[in-house]
Amino acid sequence: MRTAPLPEGDWIRGISIRQPWTAAVLTGDKAVENRPRPWKPGWVLLHASKSIDQAALRLPLVARAIRGRQLPTGAVVGVARITDCHQDPAGADLCSPWAHRGAFHLVLADVQELPLPIPARGQLGPWKPSPDLVTRVFQQLPDIHP
Template sequence: MSAPFLPEGDWIRGISIKQPWTAAILTGAKTIENRPRPWRPGWVLVHASQQIDRPALRLPLVARSIRDRDLVTGAVVGIARITDCHQDPEGAPLCSPWAHPGAWHLKLADVQELPLPVPARGQLGPWRPTEDLIDQVLQQLPVFRP
């Protein structure tokens, strides 16, 4: 993809998520990501962190969603768009079976899995990807237009 098609400025961030949650997002089953603080809407590189949440592998909701998937770690594995960020009112039903009480819920849409993971280091909170990393991701998504 050539630069003229990209928006100017700070248009994309990285979000690091432990496996198996990342795999569940890539399947399209998990459309809510839980965070301790609010995030702004926009595009994010979906980064599978180095750690695997082993107890989560035994949750039926997770197990059904990620069946037979590789749990890649330490790489950008997809791209998604945050369309909303909210907290459910105390005592109200949760917005999704994936939502945690008291957390900020990031609504994920337009999730696209990369054909090949791109090794990268992430960090806690929203992080700014390098231009080289963005280029490597977008080479695998030739029809993507933010």
């Protein structure tokens, strides 16, 4: 059971990511998430969307990262901290093999996978999780002190 109280207020958001990309983030291999708009730094719940990107399952980079992993969907599966959000300059090398040209790159750190996925609904863009969901997530991660 959690001993340290969680912060109050608007300190955490949810980010919905399709599988297998979510699993690649949880392995630590994919430390960059691509988005069409910038996001603020801070903590996020990692939510695996209900759909699976079937084409991504055939990419060697993805296949190596997720080999043997389960691909839960429709659930919060972990937490991470966005430490930076940037776009790579035109003509420059991409910051990561996971980065897409023209996208905003959310740099993820302190990624922690939940022992048990928590069924939840996500949405496009940053979303505000309920206090109950946040409590349930951090009960599984008692050593994380955001």
